[in-house]
Amino acid sequence: MSTEHVTEARTSVYVYEAPVRVWHWINAASIVVLAVTGYFIGNPLPSVGGDTSDMYVMGTIRFVHFSAAYIFAVGFIGRIYWAFVGNHHAHQLFTLPFWRGEFWRELFFEMRWYLFMERAPKKYEGHNPLAQFFMFFAVMLLSIFMICSGFALYGEGQGIGSWQYSLFGWMFDIFTNSMLLHSWHRLGMWVLVVFIIVHVYAAIREDIMSRQSIISTMISGERMFKDSKD
């Protein structure tokens, strides 16, 4: 091994604009809060004793859940807005180039990289195709489902005359028993939990093993490439 360090030209591209980065972390925080409180809404903490009129444990948990849900939903709407006005990376989350053969070829290449069948990964400014695939389903579509089902369930408590029920009551045409919608909303939470495990792992791994920065990119917005090769 040579003692001299090989110097590589490192280039960077500005990928994630400030609103996207802010949304990412607000979204992450609200999902954590929603998942934890949601878990305890379906599976409440052990009973508290004492005077009922002094206690508001379940009420507080539900309040935090609903507040975080509003932040999550408003953030998602803001993110959709930014997909239109932001740079071309901003709408990647909402699109899946389903008809582009190149996309699927690169997706399979990325899968082979994850199965240790490729020696070196490719470089991407935005999401790699595999990541884009999961972002589209696990973040974009699932968020829409969670918002629709969540507001439908919330609308039940607000009453059938409420705007929440008026806007999202159609969920009960699909899930005719509210219990069923509760179950699917909860299942959606678990899908998000699984996504977070994979997402965090992949981000750390890519940061170390891929040819571009990942984690710091979501903080600074700059995607740094570790080498100058194609």
Added chain:
Amino acid sequence: MGETTETFYDVIRRQGISRRSFMKFCSLTAASLGLGPAFAAKIANAMETKPRIPVLWLHGLECTCCSESFIRSAHPLVKDVVLSMISLDYDDTIMAAAGHQAEAILEEVKTQYKGRYILAVEGNPPLKDGGVYCMPGGTPFVDKLKYMAEDAQAIISWGSCASWGCVQAAKPNPTEATPVHKVIKDKPIIKVPGCPPIAEVMTGVLTYILTFERMPDLDRQGRPKMFYSQRIHDKCYRRPHFDAGQFVEAWDDDNARKGYCLYKMGCKGPTTYNACSTTRWNEGVSFPIQSGHGCIGCSEDGFWDNGSFYDRVTDIKQFGIESTADKVGVAAATTVGAAVAAHAALSLVKRAQQKGSQSDEN
């Protein structure tokens, strides 16, 4: 059956019911429908002037619990008035006539009150094998239902059987029992679900239709809003214990004796639309939660197929017989977590190998 010009009031008086009792019934009905005091007089006026509309009560695949509930309607007058007042011209379970004599009434009403009578259906038609699994009067019930629905003004689906299918439609539904609205598509249908529905709800719905001659406001699923617009949970007297976080943890524990919330014991109050927690049962004596047992959600669609009555996070049948969202979720998260850990370990090994070969090249 009386003349077409006979009013409700005529019938009531003929039955020997005093005007005082009649007025009492009118005010009680107005109250139970959530109407203002002025409506008592309107109901009375309607009953005095309007010709009575016959109600035909058909029985399909059912257990008669709707009828049992109906005849126990709390106010004594309801028994007297409703049974005579609504001109229940046909109800094979409780009518005096039998056999061909009874069946003849159906024909008579169908022609004489064409487009005006109300068809109340208790139970539902099984469709499999031409409907042979329910044969009242020697014909498949589905044929009888379709035939009588042709000239009806509206249909009332009594109970969860007629509204959703209930137990006979629970998986695997061997007789293909089908709720009324999936068989009759061209008539207004009012669903009054429950197993059985509350007696006062049943008489309330009937009285509303007959006195105002229009359908009550219905919700998204076709249930009268006045009785089904709120969940049991929304008006439950144990709700403060829910908000406080005070739950029954096991049957017969101290919390059960204290009357805490039955949410953890699988109470379906939060997902069930019905009037039990306000109207209650048996002359307002009690309702399931008040008796210490959770709501089983009997007025909801497919309540037999939505997991245990005693779990809060219930089974989702799409994932096998006994898997709840939590079981599926924990299993998936554990599997993926293990896979991630293994993948990370393998990645480290690979990286070390590559580093090794790179340094060899150098």
